[in-house]
Every structure is written in C-alpha cells, then in structure tokens.
Amino acid sequence: MRTIRGGAGPVMIGREGELRRLARLAAAREPAVALIAGEPGIGKTRLVHELLATLPADTVVLVGQAEPGSLSRPYEVLLDAIAGRTEVDEEQLAALADATRSPVERLHTGLAVLADLIGDAPAVLVFEDLHWADSESAALFERIADQPGARLLIGTYRPDDVTHRHPVAGLLARMERRHTVTHVRLDRLTPAQTAAMLAAAIGAPAPMRAAAALHHRTGGNPFFLEELLRALPAQDVEALVEQPLPWRLADVLRRQVDGLEPVSHRVAEAAAVLGQRIPFDLLAGVTGTGEDELIAVLRDLVTRGVLVESGEDEFAFRHALVREAIADQMLGRQRRRLHETALEVLLGGGSSDPALVAHHARGAGRYDDLVAAARQGTELYLSIGSAYQALQLAEMGLEEAPDDTELLGGAARAAWLAGLLDDALRYGRRRRDLAATTAERVRALYLLVRLAWESRERGEMAALTRDIEALIAELAPGADQARAMTAIAQSAYLRDDLDAALLWADRALALADELDLPDVRLAALVEKGSTLTERPQSAAEGREILSGLVDEAEKAGEWVLAARALNTLVHGEPPASPAEHAEILERMRVDAERAGFEALAVDTYFQGRARLAIRAGDLRGAIAALEDGRQHDRGYLRRGRWADYHGVFLAGLCLEAGELDRVEKLIDDLAEVPDNPATTIPGLVFHLACRRADLPRAEAALDEFLTALAEQNWRSGEQAHDLISAAMEIGLPIDRLDAMAATMLDAEVYDSYRTLIHAQLAEAHGRPAEALDDYLSITEAHIFGPVTRGTVRVGAARCLLAADRRAEAAGQAEAAAVLLADWAGWRVAQLTQVQARLGLAPSGARDAVTGPAALTPREREVAVLISDGLTNTELARRLYISPKTAAVHVSNILRKLGVSSRTEVGDLVGRH
Numbered sequence: 072m073r074t075i076r077g078g079a080g081p082v083m084i085g086r087e088g089e090l091r092r093l094a095r096l097a098a099a100r101e102p103a104v105a106l107i108a109g110e111p112g113i114g115k116t117r118l119v120h121e122l123l124a125t126l127p128a129d130t131v132v133l134v135g136q137a138e139p140g141s142l143s144r145p146y147e148v149l150l151d152a153i154a155g156r157t158e159v160d161e162e163q164l165a166a167l168a169d170a171t172r173s174p175v176e177r178l179h180t181g182l183a184v185l186a187d188l189i190g191d192a193p194a195v196l197v198f199e200d201l202h203w204a205d206s207e208s209a210a211l212f213e214r215i216a217d218q219p220g221a222r223l224l225i226g227t228y229r230p231d232d233v234t235h236r237h238p239v240a241g242l243l244a245r246m247e248r249r250h251t252v253t254h255v256r257l258d259r260l261t262p263a264q265t266a267a268m269l270a271a272a273i274g275a276p277a278p279m280r281a282a283a284a285l286h287h288r289t290g291g292n293p294f295f296l297e298e299l300l301r302a303l304p305a306q307d308v309e310a311l312v313e314q315p316l317p318w319r320l321a322d323v324l325r326r327q328v329d330g331l332e333p334v335s336h337r338v339a340e341a342a343a344v345l346g347q348r349i350p351f352d353l354l355a356g357v358t359g360t361g362e363d364e365l366i367a368v369l370r371d372l373v374t375r376g377v378l379v380e381s382g383e384d385e386f387a388f389r390h391a392l393v394r395e396a397i398a399d400q401m402l403g404r405q406r407r408r409l410h411e412t413a414l415e416v417l418l419g420g421g422s423s424d425p426a427l428v429a430h431h432a433r434g435a436g437r438y439d440d441l442v443a444a445a446r447q448g449t450e451l452y453l454s455i456g457s458a459y460q461a462l463q464l465a466e467m468g469l470e471e472a473p474d475d476t477e478l479l480g481g482a483a484r485a486a487w488l489a490g491l492l493d494d495a496l497r498y499g500r501r502r503r504d505l506a507a508t509t510a511e512r513v514r515a516l517y518l519l520v521r522l523a524w525e526s527r528e529r530g531e532m533a534a535l536t537r538d539i540e541a542l543i544a545e546l547a548p549g550a551d552q553a554r555a556m557t558a559i560a561q562s563a564y565l566r567d568d569l570d571a572a573l574l575w576a577d578r579a580l581a582l583a584d585e586l587d588l589p590d591v592r593l594a595a596l597v598e599k600g601s602t603l604t605e606r607p608q609s610a611a612e613g614r615e616i617l618s619g620l621v622d623e624a625e626k627a628g629e630w631v632l633a634a635r636a637l638n639t640l641v642h643g644e645p646p647a648s649p650a651e652h653a654e655i656l657e658r659m660r661v662d663a664e665r666a667g668f669e670a671l672a673v674d675t676y677f678q679g680r681a682r683l684a685i686r687a688g689d690l691r692g693a694i695a696a697l698e699d700g701r702q703h704d705r706g707y708l709r710r711g712r713w714a715d716y717h718g719v720f721l722a723g724l725c726l727e728a729g730e731l732d733r734v735e736k737l738i739d740d741l742a743e744v745p746d747n748p749a750t751t752i753p754g755l756v757f758h759l760a761c762r763r764a765d766l767p768r769a770e771a772a773l774d775e776f777l778t779a780l781a782e783q784n785w786r787s788g789e790q791a792h793d794l795i796s797a798a799m800e801i802g803l804p805i806d807r808l809d810a811m812a813a814t815m816l817d818a819e820v821y822d823s824y825r826t827l828i829h830a831q832l833a834e835a836h837g838r839p840a841e842a843l844d845d846y847l848s849i850t851e852a853h854i855f856g857p858v859t860r861g862t863v864r865v866g867a868a869r870c871l872l873a874a875d876r877r878a879e880a881a882g883q884a885e886a887a888a889v890l891l892a893d894w895a896g897w898r899v900a901q902l903t904q905v906q907a908r909l910g911l912a913p914s915g916a917r918d919a920v921t922g923p924a925a926l927t928p929r930e931r932e933v934a935v936l937i938s939d940g941l942t943n944t945e946l947a948r949r950l951y952i953s954p955k956t957a958a959v960h961v962s963n964i965l966r967k968l969g970v971s972s973r974t975e976v977g978d979l980v981g982r983h
Contacts, residue, residue: 082271083121084293085264086114089255093122093225096253097130100193100221104250106243107227109257110389112294115227118257119197122225131194133185137203145170148198148208149181159184174207181211182218193221201228201239209238216250231376259291263703268293269308272300277308279491283459284312290391295320316396324396327377334360338368339377342386343397344409346430351384353427356416357409410434425451426460429467438471442478445469449481456630458488458667476505483518487525488631490669496522509542510551516542517558524565527748536562553582553591560598564605567784572602590629596620597632601639607821614640621658630666634659638671641679649686656683673703674717681720688857689893690728697721718744722755723793726762727858729896734759749779754794761797762897769801777814788824791815792859795831800897808835823852827859830866843870861890862898868905881909933960934968937976 083090089107096103107115123132135152146167153159166172166180185196198204198212215224233240246252260268266282285308289295298320299311316324328339341358342349355365369386372378381387388394398406414431417424418440425448432441445468452461462485468478479502486495499519506512516539523531539555539562546552556579563572576599583592596616603613617636624633637659641652656679663671677700684692697720722737738755741747753776760769776794780786791812798808812828830845846867850860864887871880884905891899936946946957961973970976 083114083117084268084271085260086118086121086257089118089257090121090125092253092255093118093223094125097122097126097193097195097223102216102219102221103223103253104216104246105223105225105253105255106246107225107255107257108230109227110231110259110292111229112292113257113259114293115257116199117293118255119199119225119227123195123197126195127193129192131189131192132197133188133194134197134199135208136199137201137205137208139203145205145207146177146181146211147205149184149211152196153184153188156188158188160187163187174210177207178210178214181207182214185215189220189222191220195223195225198224198226201226201242202232202237204239206238209242213242213245216246260286260293260296261291261703262286265289265291265296268296269300272303273308279489280494281309281312288312288391288395290389292390292392295390295392316392316399320392321396321399324390324393325400327375327393328397334364335368335371338365339372339397340401340405341409342372342378342388343394344401344406344434345413346427347387347391347394348381348427349378349386350427351386352420353413353416354386357412407435411437414440426464429464433467442468442472442475446475446477446481449478449485453481453485453488453667454628456665456667458485458669461485461667462489462491462494474505476502476507476511479505480515480518483515483522485667487518487522488667488669492522492525496526509545513539513542513546513551513555513558517554517561520558520562521565524562529566532562532566548582549586550588550591553579553586553588554594556582557591557595557598560595560602564598564602567605569602569605572598576602589623590627593620593624593627593629593632597624597636600636604639604642606819625662630662631668634663634666634668634671637662638675638679641682649683652679652683652686656680674700676700677703678717678720681724685858686856687893688861688890690724690858690895691893694721694724694728697724719751719755723758726755726758726793727894727896727898729762731759731762748783750776750783753779754790758794758797761801761803764801766801766803769798769803770807773798773803773807773811777811780814786815786817786820788816788820788828789859791820791828792824792831795828796862796897799831799835805835808832821854823849823854827855827863830863834866834870839870839873843867843874846870857890858894858898861887861894862901864890865898865901865905868909872905872908877909880905881911884909884911930960930964933957934964934976937961937964937973 093105096105107118109115119134123134126132133152135148135150137148137151150164150167153164163180163184167177167184169177172180196215198208201209201212204212212224212226215222228239228243233243262283265286266277266279269277269282269285285296285299289299298317299314302314302317303311328336331339338354338358338360342354345353345357351365351369354360355362358365360368369378373380373386376389377393378386379389410431410433414428414435414437417428417431425444429441429444429448432438432444445464448464449461449468452458452464462482465478465482465485468475469482472478479498483495483499483502486492486498496519499515499522503512503515503519506515516535520532520535520539523529523535536559539558543552543555543559546555556575560572560575560579563569563575576595579595580592580599582588583595597620600613600616600620603609603616605613617640621633621636624630624636637655641655641659656676659679660672660676663676677696680696680699681693684690684696697717700717701721718737718741722734722741725731725734725737734755738752738759741755742752753772757769757772757776760766760772794815795808795811798811803811809832812832816825816828826845826849830842830849833839833842833845846863849855850863850867852860852863855863864883868880868883868887871877871883884902887902888906891902933946943957943961946960964976965972968976
C-alpha cells in the first residue's frame with residue numbers, strides 16, 4: 072500500500088461516527104460502496120487513512136488518486152494505485168496504456184489486473200479525488216461496484232468541484248440508481264471539536280477563548296487549523312490567534328482569487344474589509360458598483376468558491392482565512408478608507424447592527440462611535456442569548472474606554488454566561504471598584520456572589536454578602552434594595568444556609584409585591600423555590616413555586632431565571648414521570664440557549680439526559696449521554712464548579728459498570744482540575760479501591776474522605792448508599808461502617824436513603840429481620856430510580872433467604888431482575904449471587920421457556936410497541952432508553968418468542 076496524504080494532528084477529531092460506519096462496511100466482507108464528500112481540507116483522506124489502519128493484515132488495500140489534469144490521462148487512478156506493484160503483469164500495463172485498443176478491452180484489462188491482485192481476499196479499494204477523475208477511471212469505479220466479493224469500494228470527492236462536465240457527475244447519478252451507497256458527508260469541526268484538536272496537538276486542554284477564536288479564524292476546517300499549528304510558537308495556543316498566516320497557507324488561500332477581473336478583485340478586497348457578514352447594499356455603497364454589475368461579480372465569486380450566499384442579500388467568505396489573506400495584501404490606508412466609507416453608509420442608513428458599526432468605527436479610528444455602538448450591541452446580544460458575541464463587542468469598546476462601568480458590567484455578565492469564569496471575575500471586580508453609586512456597586516456585587524460560588528471561593532462569597540448587607544441600609548426602599556435582598560438570598564442558598572436564604576427571599580418578595588417590581592419578584596421566587604426543594608419536608612412546595620414561575624419568566628424574557636428554575640426541577644426529587652422529566656429537561660436547554668447560558672445549555676443538559684437514562688435503568692444510555700456531553704466540551708481549559716462534575720458523574724457510572732481501569736484514568740484527569748471539592752478524589756479512590764479489593768488503599772482514602780466530609784455542610788444519600796455498599800463488599804469492619812454512616816447522614820438526607828442505609832447496616836450487624844422490614848418499606852420509594860429499587864429488592868431477597876422464605880425471595884429476585892435488566896457491575900453481581908442460591912437462571916442466561924410467557928413485564932411492554940410498528944429509534948424515544956438498548960430488547964424478544972421478524976411479534980402479541 073502506498074503512503075497516502077493524512078492530517079498532521081496526532082489524533083483524528085470529530086469523525087468517530089463516520090469511521091465506525093466505514094469500519095462496519097469493511098468488516099462485513101460483502102460488496103459495498105461508500106462515497107465520502109466534503110470541501111478541501113475537511114479530512115476525507117485522513118478518515119480513509121484511519122480506516123486502513125484498522126484493517127486485518129489479510130486485507131488487500133489499493134489506493135489511487137486523481138490529480139488536476141487527470142481528465143486527459145485514461146485510467147490515471149488505477150495506474151496510481153498499482154504503481155510499484157511488482158506482481159502486476161507488464162503486458163497488462165502495456166494494454167492499459169495502449170490507446171489503439173478499444174475502451175471496452177482496456178476496461179476489462181483493468182478489471183483483470185484488479186482480480187489478479189485481489190483474488191479471493193477481502194479488499195478495500197480507494198479512488199481519491201473523483202472530481203478530477205478521467206472518464207475511464209469513473210467507468211472502472213462503476214464496474215468494480217458491480218463485482219461480487221468481500222470488497223469495500225470508497226470514493227472521495229469535493230461536491231463543489233463537480234459540474235455536469237465532469238465524468239464523476241454521471242457516475243454519482245448512476246451509482247444512486249444501481250447500488251446501495253453509503254454516503255459520508257464531512258462537515259467542519261464544531262468549536263468543541265476545534266478545542267479537542269488543539270488539546271491533542273499540545274497535550275493539554277486549550278483555553279476556551281483561544282479555542283473559540285481559532286475556530287472562528289479557521290472556520291472549523293482541519294487543514295487550515297493544522298497549517299496554523301505547524302507554526303505553533305512554543306505550545307502557546309493563544310499566540311496562534313494573532314499569528315500571521317504561514318506563507319504556505321497564505322499562498323494556498325490567495326490562489327482562489329488569482330486571475331480575477333479588476334472589478335471583481337476590487338469587490339473581493341472591499342468584501343474582505345467589510346467583515347464576516349457582507350450585506351449586499353453595504354457592499355454596493357462602499358464599492359460604488361451598480362446592482363446588475365455587482366450581482367454578476369458576486370455570482371462569479373460564488374461560483375469560484377470564494378464567497379457563499381449566507382442569507383437574504385448577505386454574503387460571507389467560504390473560508391474566513393481567505394478574507395484574512397486578501398486583507399493582509401492591502402495597504403493600511405486602503406483598508407482605513409474602506410472602513411470610513413462603510414461607517415458613513417451605515418450611519419447614513421440608520422443601521423440597526425451595532426456590531427457592524429463598531430467594526431468599521433474601529434477600522435476608521437472613530438472611537439466615540441465605537442464605544443457607543445459597543446454599549447448598544449452588548450445589551451442587544453445579551454438580550455438575544457449571544458453571550459460570546461456580546462463579550463467580544465464589550466471588549467472592543469473597553470479597549471478604548473477601559474473604565475466604562477456599563478461595558479464592564481456587560482462584559483462580566485457575558486463572560487459568565489459563556490463559561491469564561493476568570494474573565495467574568497476580572498470584569499466584575501473592576502466594575503465594583505469603579506462603581507459611582509451604592510446601587511451600581513450592589514448590582515456588581517450580585518453577580519460577583521454567583522461568580523465566587525462557581526469559583527469555589529466560599530470565603531469571598533461570605534465577604535461579598537457582608538458588603539451587600541452593609542449597603543442595604545444606604546438604599547432607599549425600591550428596586551435596588553429588593554435586588555440586594557435577593558442577592559443575599561442567593562448567596563445564602565448557594566452556601567447551604569437555607570434559613571437565611573428563606574428569610575431574605577421573603578423580605579425581597581414583600582418589597583417587590585409592595586412596590587410592584589415583577590422582575591425582582593421572579594428572581595426572589597427562584598431563590599425561595601430552590602431553597603425549599605433542598606428540604607424533604609418542603610420540596611413539594613418549592614417545586615410548585617418553581618413550576619408556577621417558569622411561564623411568567625419566559626414571557627418576560629428572563630431566560631436565565633427560567634432555565635435556573637427548570638434546572639432545579641430536574642434535580643433532587645425527580646419529576647413524577649420520565650416523560651415529564653424529559654420535557655422539563657428539553658425546555659431547560661431551550662431557555663438556557665436563549666440566554667446563552669453555557670453551563671446549563673451543555674453541561675447540565677447532558678447530565679440531565681444521563682439521569683433520565685438512569686431513571687429508565689439504562690446504564691449504557693447514561694454513559695453515552697455523558698460521552699455526548701464530553702464531545703461538546705472536551706479539550707477546554709476550565710475552572711470552577713463546572714470543571715469537574717461531568718467527570719465525577721462519569722466516573723461514578725463507570726464504577727457501576729465495573730469499568731475500573733477507566734475510572735482510574737478519570738481520577739487522574741480530575742486530579743489535574745483546580746479547585747476540586749476536598750471530598751471528590753478521596754471518595755472516588757475509596758470506591759475504586761473497594762471494588763478492586765485493595766483494603767489498605769481503601770482505608771487510607773476513607774480517612775481522607777471522612778475528614779474532608781466533616782468540614783462540608785451538605786450530604787448526599789445516594790453517595791452514602793454507594794460508598795457503604797462498596798465498604799460492605801470489601802469487608803470493612805462494622806465499627807468503620809457505623810462511623811461512615813454517622814458522618815455521611817444528617818437530617819437533610821431524604822428518609823428513603825436513610826432507611827436504605829439503615830437496612831444495609833442492619834444486615835451487616837446480623838439483624839436480617841430488621842433489615843427486611845426496612846427494605847420492604849422502600850421498594851416503591853419515588854426518590855429511587857429503578858436501579859436502586861432493584862438493589863433494594865435484592866437486599867430483601869437476601870433477608871428472606873436468611874428466614875428460609877424462598878418463594879418470597881424468588882419473587883423479589885425476579886422483580887429485581889426486571890429492574891436491573893439494562894444494568895451491569897456490582898448490583899447485577901449481587902443479584903446473580905441471590906439467583907444462584909435460589910437455583911434461578913442468572914440475568915442474561917438463555918431462557919428455558921419461550922413464547923410470550925418468557926417475556927419480562929418490560930419486554931411485554933416493548934413487544935406491544937413493536938406490534939404497533941415502532942422502529943428502534945421510536946422505541947428509544949418512547950421508553951427513554953438509547954437506540955442501542957432498544958435494539959437489544961428487540962433482539963431478546965425475537966429470541967424468546969422464537970421468531971425472526973418484527974411482524975411475527977405483532978402476530979403473537981395479537982393472539983395473546
């Protein structure tokens with residue numbers, strides 16, 4: 072196999088799904104065709120390279136590439152693929168090159184060459200850059216697709232370079248009609264994938280701001296990003312944001328405008344200065360070009376692939392770096408005059424786009440206009456949920472007016488929403504220090520309290536709260552005083568001082584009602600409702616308050632408040648049903664996106680999806696949801712509360728699944744995150760050591776965990792159950808178990824969890840009758856998901872066996888098997904032990920009984936849905952499980968019923 076082109080990055084990013092699709096085709100060892108499409112530099116060749124690296128050694132690999140000019144060189148792709156192959160017969164090569172032979176004869180010669188090379192072996196044949204392929208190569212590709220055998224035929228091409236004059240155009244149409252073709256369309260990298268690619272290149276997470284800027288600069292094109300990375304100065308990713316284009320890349324980019332007519336070149340230069348978005352009317356005004364002439368020029372630039380029509384009467388460069396390469400060749404005075412003209416056109420037309428005004432005001436050196444537009448634009452972008460754009464505009468204004476408190480406030484809020492915590496703190500503190508009035512200072516402190524909490528700076532939170540309390544007396548009764556009270560309520564809630572949170576929230580509500588302050592009232596209600604949900608005895612009241620305010624907050628455009636309320640509703644005690652849970656979660660994501668609230672729109676959303684899968688008892692689905700979230704988030708350098716929890720959650724699920732090596736890696740990753748809670752690492756290390764039966768490590772980690780926990784004023788019943796279960800498995804002494812429970816439980820832990828842990832300890836103390844009473848009292852506890860309820864029933868079955876009540880024990884074990892059907896790890900291992908003692912078939916064993924009677928209640932539910940014609944995707948959506956789990960259910964049902972099709976399932980369900 073000859074060496075093929077490939078990306079410079081150490082790992083391929085963002086193409087995992089596409090690679091899996093191609094690998095499945097290759098592994099099937101049946102005739103298959105795949106067409107990979109995408110723009111230049113998007114990673115088509117890299118994807119093929121990664122596929123070839125996965126193939127078994129007995130696979131024959133042939134890779135041929137067309138080149139510009141191949142249209143006049145028959146069989147160029149085949150000749151390239153077999154170049155250097157000594158086993159190719161010289162006479163066959165001569166026959167291929169003999170122009171006196173008929174096209175049909177040469178085609179059969181080409182097929183014979185391939186047949187000799189491949190024989191009966193599995194094969195992968197790659198035709199790269201089909202858009203340049205000659206007609207003979209296109210015909211050969213089509214005939215190979217008709218051949219039998221264990222072969223995968225792959226073609227790559229650039230859709231924008233295919234016209235009706237190219238042989239590949241007819242080939243693509245015929246392939247669609249005559250074959251089952253797998254289409255793989257490669258899109259540009261997302262901002263998160265760009266960050267992951269940067270992280271892979273430098274071996275460390277990339278700063279969020281630098282990753283976002285480089286994604287914007289490169290447009291998410293992997294080739295452009297790799298070319299910039301080749302010039303990476305001393306692993307300093309942030310320096311790449313302003314790094315001049317490497318000569319090689321600039322030359323590639325400028326070729327796109329070589330040979331333009333003078334008027335087209337003048338329009339392209341003006342477009343490069345106008346910015347990312349190029350309104351038609353603005354371009355016409357700046358260039359002085361008539362409408363008909365400008366339409367013709369733009370059509371030519373779009374055809375050449377320089378510009379794209381990005382909206383109604385709006386254009387953009389296909390690649391941002393092309394714009395940069397053109398602008399870099401212009402004189403500074405030339406660019407400044409174009410900016411001045413654009414600004415006059417915008418101001419003369421009463422432009423409503425402050426970002427455009429600010430961009431051209433800066434380019435023209437008119438800084439008063441820049442600051443005014445920045446103020447207006449920051450407020451506008453914050454109101455529509457474009458936090459990062461608001462931050463960029465605010466920072467543009469602050470370059471010229473660094474002490475402008477209005478811009479500082481907007482920058483702080485925008486940075487917070489965008490997840491740039493350090494920037495938010497920097498701007499928020501400066502705004503506080505420059506505040507000219509008490510009211511302005513209180514507004515700055517309000518956000519700083521939240522930022523201190525997210526930074527895990529509890530001491531600073533307390534100090535900020537004292538500052539607000541001292542300032543309240545200086546404020547007259549009104550909106551500012553009510554907001555100050557709400558700020559204190561938020562601080563107390565976040566610091567788990569629930570009594571103080573309720574006191575200050577009620578004070579703010581009373582003042583808001585008295586003075587008719589609807590926005591303050593909503594904010595205070597969020598704090599009060601959230602606080603009440605933290606206490607089991609008042610959780611229902613808190614949920615009612617939060618549910619009641621969401622509609623009002625959405626109507627008022629208070630998207631952050633609405634998203635926060637919805638987020639609280641999907642945490643703690645779960646909603647009444649999975650359907651309600653899913654609905655609230657999706658609504659939260661929409662509202663968070665409208666606010667530009669990164670933490671809730673991404674991190675918390677995917678964690679919510681994982682909890683939804685857990686409620687359905689679907690462990691694989693829960694892990695997949697968190698992995699989806701990591702795809703949106705990995706590669707970023709983060710700080711604060713959101714930096715670690717996703718990893719902690721995933722580590723917990725991997726412990727459930729028994730993926731212990733992966734847990735070790737996640738612990739190492741979390742240890743690199745700054746400001747972790749003191750309990751995080753030792754808690755995970757203890758749990759892992761227990762599952763690995765490493766008693767010395769477990770005991771050392773437990774001491775560290777309990778010491779840290781004693782300094783922490785919140786407890787988790789779920790965590791207590793998991794860790795005590797692990798401690799019991801490793802055989803920790805009874806006195807240590809009792810000490811764990813005493814430290815991990817307090818009055819704020821839900822009663823059901825307290826009962827569960829009491830039952831576990833009663834078993835450990837040899838009191839099975841007492842434990843049984845506890846277990847039976849919580850078998851249907853609403854706070855538990857199906858997995859914990861399954862574990863409760865396993866515990867009940869153990870206690871019933873101790874009392875020699877085998878029939879009842881079997882009933883509990885069978886109920887547990889249904890609840891744990893899609894789970895794994897230690898919980899299923901405990902169930903299997905009980906089943907063995909009862910002489911029952913373990914979970915996953917082949918069924919002795921077939922037919923409808925062999926189905927579990929869950930499987931009967933799925934069978935009914937199958938009979939209604941639902942696909943696996945529809946089943947997954949209806950049952951709140953992953954499509955993979957749905958497919959497993961369907962497979963099990965077909966096996967148990969002894970049928971081979973979904974239609975037969977419907978017939979059996981109808982008869983029974």
